[in-house]
Amino acid sequence: MPNLPQKKCACCGANLDRFIQPIILSILAKEPCNGYNVLKKIPEYATFNGSGADPTGVYRYLKIMYNKGLLKKSIGDGNDSSSIYSLTDEGFACLHNWMDTLKEYEQKIDRLLHELPIDRINQKQP
Numbered sequence: 808m809p810n811l812p813q814k815k816c817a818c819c820g821a822n823l824d825r826f827i828q829p830i831i832l833s834i835l836a837k838e839p840c841n842g843y844n845v846l847k848k849i850p851e852y853a854t855f856n857g858s859g860a861d862p863t864g865v866y867r868y869l870k871i872m873y874n875k876g877l878l879k880k881s882i883g884d885g886n887d888s889s890s891i892y893s894l895t896d897e898g899f900a901c902l903h904n905w906m907d908t909l910k911e912y913e914q915k916i917d918r919l920l921h922e923l924p925i926d927r928i929n930q931k932q933p
Contacts, residue, residue: 826854827868829905832877832894836902839893841883842866877901 827849834840834848842865849860869892872878877898880890894902 826852827860827864828872829902829909830854831865831868831872832898832902832905835878835892835894836899839881839891841889841891842869843889845869845892872898 830849830852831845833852834845840848846860846862846865849855849865850858869878873880873892875897876895878892879895880892883889883891
């Protein structure tokens with residue numbers, strides 16, 4: 808395989824960080840939690856291959872999603888005074904839209920795989 812840029816490349820199966828929004832929505836649809844716990848659960852999703860997400864980016868996305876009305880937040884109980892995020896009705900609707908979009912992506916990716924010139928690619932492999 809030829810040398811690829813040092814940055815993680817999606818062509819090598821690196822994190823598909825563009826899918827952070829549906830992952831956050833999915834986590835919060837299962838149970839409300841704070842940003843730290845969202846960060847801890849992200850590596851469980853296949854698009855992150857067991858590695859974590861950029862904490863700054865996750866908190867930025869939580870703020871954006873909150874400002875868009877997809878999330879609501881409350882203050883934790885007892886010793887935990889951090890913001891607890893949960894989905895609003897709009898957040899659940901957004902997650903539903905993501906599910907439809909991801910199914911469409913899956914179909915398009917499947918078609919793309921069938922359109923790739925596999926014979927030529929295999930001939931170029933060392």
